[in-house]
Each structure stands twice: as C-alpha cells, then as structure tokens.
Amino acid sequence: MALSPQQQVRYWGIAAAVFIAFLWLMGNTLLPFIIGAAIAYLLNPLARRLVAAGVPRTAATALITAAAVLLLVLLALVVVPFLAGQVTALVDALPGLIQHLREQLDQRYPNLFAEGSAVRRGLAGMEDSLRAGGLKVLTSVLSSSLALVDFVLVVVLSPVVAFYLLMDWDRLIAAIDDLLPREHAPVVRRLARESDEVLGGFLRGQMSVCALLGVFYALALAAIGLQFGVVVGLLAGLVSFIPFVGSILGGVLSLGLALFQFWGAWGFVAAVGAVFAAGQMIEGNVLTPMILGDKIKLHPVWLIFALSAFGALLGFPGLLIAVPAAAVIGVLARFAVAQYKSGRLYAGPSAGAGGGGRDAAE
Known part of the structure; x- marks a missing residue:
C-alpha cells in the first residue's frame, strides 16, 4: 500500500532529524x-x-x-x-x-x-x-x-x-542505491545527480579560482615589495572561497601593512589597494565565468548563511559540510518549488491536469 503524502513527509522528516541529531552529538x-x-x-x-x-x-x-x-x-x-x-x-x-x-x-x-x-x-x-x-x-x-x-x-x-x-x-554508491525506497528511487537518483553536478562543479571550480587568486595576490604583493605580502596574498586567495571575504580581509591586512611600511609613499599604498581591486575584477569577469560558468547555483548570500548556520550549530565540522549541505538544500528547494508550481495549490482548483503536467515537466 502506497504511503500518503503526509506519511512520506513524516518519515523523511524523521530521517533528516535523526541525521542532524547524529551530526550534532558526534561533533x-x-x-x-x-x-x-x-x-x-x-x-x-x-x-x-x-x-x-x-x-x-x-x-x-x-x-x-x-x-x-x-x-x-x-x-x-x-x-x-x-x-x-x-x-x-x-x-x-x-x-x-x-x-x-x-x-x-x-x-x-x-x-x-x-x-x-x-x-x-x-x-x-x-x-x-x-x-x-x-x-x-x-x-x-x-x-x-x-x-x-x-x-x-x-x-x-x-x-x-x-x-x-x-x-x-x-x-x-551502489549499496546506498539498493537501500532507496523503490517508489522514490528515480526521483532520489535525479536529485542526487543534480546535487553532485552543483556540488562537484562548485567545489572543484572554486578551489581552482582560490588557487589562482592566491598566486596572483602573492606574486603581485611580492612584486610591489610588501613585507609578508606572500602570506597575506595566499591567505586572501584561500579565504576567497567565501565570496568577497577573501578580498576584503586580504585588502585590509595588506593596506595596514602598506601604511606601516610605505608611510608617506602613497603610490605604493595605492598600488596595494589596486592589486585587490584588480583581483576582484579578474575573479568576477574572467575566472568565475571561465572556470565555473553556469555550474554555480549557490547564491553568495545563501552560501554565507549556510557557513554561519552550520558553523554555529556544529562548530568546525559544520563549516566543512556547509557547502555540500547548501548545494543539496538548494536542489531540494528547487524541486519543492517545481512540485508546488505543478500542484493545485499554486494553479488553483480551475487548472486542468494538462497544465499541471506541463509545469512539472518544465
């Protein structure tokens, strides 16, 4: 006998709650x-x-x-x-x-x-x-x-x-697939493939972007002659995994060091600021479009919120699973919106079956 939608929501909700509680307890x-x-x-x-x-x-x-x-x-x-x-x-x-x-x-x-x-x-x-x-x-x-x-x-x-x-x-993966409820296995597989595409494309692409930015910042700051510029540049590239945070943190540290080292030589201070402005332009207009393209389906605000929420909930392990969780939740949210738009709650009681099917296919 097929489960009702209410029972399905209950069982999947209980499974998610048990999984989150397990993560929280294990720490x-x-x-x-x-x-x-x-x-x-x-x-x-x-x-x-x-x-x-x-x-x-x-x-x-x-x-x-x-x-x-x-x-x-x-x-x-x-x-x-x-x-x-x-x-x-x-x-x-x-x-x-x-x-x-x-x-x-x-x-x-x-x-x-x-x-x-x-x-x-x-x-x-x-x-x-x-x-x-x-x-x-x-x-x-x-x-x-x-x-x-x-x-x-x-x-x-x-x-x-x-x-x-x-x-x-x-x-x-085959063992996990064998445990899926047969009724929902096709949908779960499709959602898993979408999550893998988003997560894999984002992680591998963003790691490449961070590495290239770190090398650019380190070499540029070293060429200017900034003391400790290599460390600050690599740190800025690493933290660039979080949108805008890397450039802001690296820019503040570098400008502070530049003020100490080049006080009065304002051209060098301006050159340090120009490095991070150029880094932002290169990241936004060259690296991200070329490496990530349309693979990134994680909005920066959603990514920052996920890092903050999972970090506060689970500590450092939460920071590590924040991006995968954000990718999966994003895929599930898009699936839920598609289901909602294909249902009578969205279209109204007068909508025909054909329209709902067309929306679901889209």
Missing part, C-alpha cells in the same frame, strides 16, 4: 571522516578516468594516493617552512609596527595622541596584547593534550579514510 569525532570523504569525493573523477583507461580500481587508488603523498611531502619540505617563517615573523613584527604607527600619528596629531588619552591607551593595550596574547594562545594549544590528539587523529585518519572510500566508492 568533532566526525572531523577526520568528513575530511576523508571530501578528499575521496574530489578525487573520485580522476579515479574513474584511470579505471576507464584500463587501470584496476585498487591500482588507480594506490597511484592517486602515492601522488598525493608525494605532493604533501614536497609542500611540507618547501612551502610550509617558508610560510611558517613568514607567519612567525609577521606575529613578531606586529608590536613594532603598531609602535611605529603610534609614533607617526603622534607626530602628526599630538593633541589626539597626547599622554593619557584614550586613543594612546588603546594602542598601548593593543601592543601589550599582541606581545603576550600570541604566546599565551600557543602555549594553551600545545598544552592541551585533547587538541593534540584531535590533530593527530585528523592527520592520520583522514588519508586512511580517503583511501578506503576512494577504493570502494562505486560499491558504496
């Missing part, structure tokens, strides 16, 4: 599994191409894993020490930069920055906080055995989870 325990699943999902198209070329699935997985490990080793030996040195130097230099800013402003605006003024006390407090805060945070993090264990679990377990998921990806 950070799921972190290595989420990262491993994301890695396997992103690498699965490459594994499929190798299998189509005649390479066995196990051999293809081993080859991809070996290439990934080699890349990580090269990054650890070459890139990571350089970036770590840059970040450490930036943290060490911040108190001196603030002191320099205070002296410059004190010379130009002596009344505003007179001894005992609120602005002067605020800058002094900021300087003291930067000296003591970084060491305090670092000490607390290193002294927390739980944080260290969590980090080791993520580093060790994520590649293992990714390897086994990548090797058995097709079998897992």
Whole structure:
C-alpha cells in the first residue's frame, strides 16, 4: 500500500532529524571522516578516468594516493617552512609596527595622541596584547593534550579514510542505491545527480579560482615589495572561497601593512589597494565565468548563511559540510518549488491536469 503524502513527509522528516541529531552529538569525532570523504569525493573523477583507461580500481587508488603523498611531502619540505617563517615573523613584527604607527600619528596629531588619552591607551593595550596574547594562545594549544590528539587523529585518519572510500566508492554508491525506497528511487537518483553536478562543479571550480587568486595576490604583493605580502596574498586567495571575504580581509591586512611600511609613499599604498581591486575584477569577469560558468547555483548570500548556520550549530565540522549541505538544500528547494508550481495549490482548483503536467515537466 502506497504511503500518503503526509506519511512520506513524516518519515523523511524523521530521517533528516535523526541525521542532524547524529551530526550534532558526534561533533568533532566526525572531523577526520568528513575530511576523508571530501578528499575521496574530489578525487573520485580522476579515479574513474584511470579505471576507464584500463587501470584496476585498487591500482588507480594506490597511484592517486602515492601522488598525493608525494605532493604533501614536497609542500611540507618547501612551502610550509617558508610560510611558517613568514607567519612567525609577521606575529613578531606586529608590536613594532603598531609602535611605529603610534609614533607617526603622534607626530602628526599630538593633541589626539597626547599622554593619557584614550586613543594612546588603546594602542598601548593593543601592543601589550599582541606581545603576550600570541604566546599565551600557543602555549594553551600545545598544552592541551585533547587538541593534540584531535590533530593527530585528523592527520592520520583522514588519508586512511580517503583511501578506503576512494577504493570502494562505486560499491558504496551502489549499496546506498539498493537501500532507496523503490517508489522514490528515480526521483532520489535525479536529485542526487543534480546535487553532485552543483556540488562537484562548485567545489572543484572554486578551489581552482582560490588557487589562482592566491598566486596572483602573492606574486603581485611580492612584486610591489610588501613585507609578508606572500602570506597575506595566499591567505586572501584561500579565504576567497567565501565570496568577497577573501578580498576584503586580504585588502585590509595588506593596506595596514602598506601604511606601516610605505608611510608617506602613497603610490605604493595605492598600488596595494589596486592589486585587490584588480583581483576582484579578474575573479568576477574572467575566472568565475571561465572556470565555473553556469555550474554555480549557490547564491553568495545563501552560501554565507549556510557557513554561519552550520558553523554555529556544529562548530568546525559544520563549516566543512556547509557547502555540500547548501548545494543539496538548494536542489531540494528547487524541486519543492517545481512540485508546488505543478500542484493545485499554486494553479488553483480551475487548472486542468494538462497544465499541471506541463509545469512539472518544465
């Protein structure tokens, strides 16, 4: 006997509530599994191409894993020490930069920055906080055995989870498909394909955009001669995954550093601002249309809301699943709107069956 629409909504709603409650209860325990699943999902198209070329699935997985490990080793030996040195130097230099800013402003605006003024006390407090805060945070993090264990679990377990998921990806998908309710299997498969197209196209495309922007910002800021420009540029490119946030954050940091370093040489300061303005133009008019095209069906506001909501609900694991969840919810929302427009509630009781069928097909 077929279930009524009310029963179907009830059962699917209960399943969704149980899934969300499971994510909330498990919390950070799921972190290595989420990262491993994301890695396997992103690498699965490459594994499929190798299998189509005649390479066995196990051999293809081993080859991809070996290439990934080699890349990580090269990054650890070459890139990571350089970036770590840059970040450490930036943290060490911040108190001196603030002191320099205070002296410059004190010379130009002596009344505003007179001894005992609120602005002067605020800058002094900021300087003291930067000296003591970084060491305090670092000490607390290193002294927390739980944080260290969590980090080791993520580093060790994520590649293992990714390897086994990548090797058995097709079998897992087939097993999940076999569990689908037969009545709804075609619709679920169609929605899953649409979600995969949106999510895969967005993630792979946006990662390419972020990498290209990071390289552009880093090279441009380094060419200008901005201290720590490479670190700030790469950070801006990485955070560009969230629309506009990367350019704003990178622009604010770079302009602040430029004011310290090039005070009085306003052409260099303007050049730093022009780099991020050019980056926004390149991203919006060249990179996004060429790489993403019409694959991106996630509105920036919806993406920012999803990151905020899932981050507040589940913490850092929520940030990792926010984009996939936003893609799936978007597909389901479009499906629900199409169903609504094909029904009598939208068209009214006088609408014929033919019109509803035509709307549903569209």
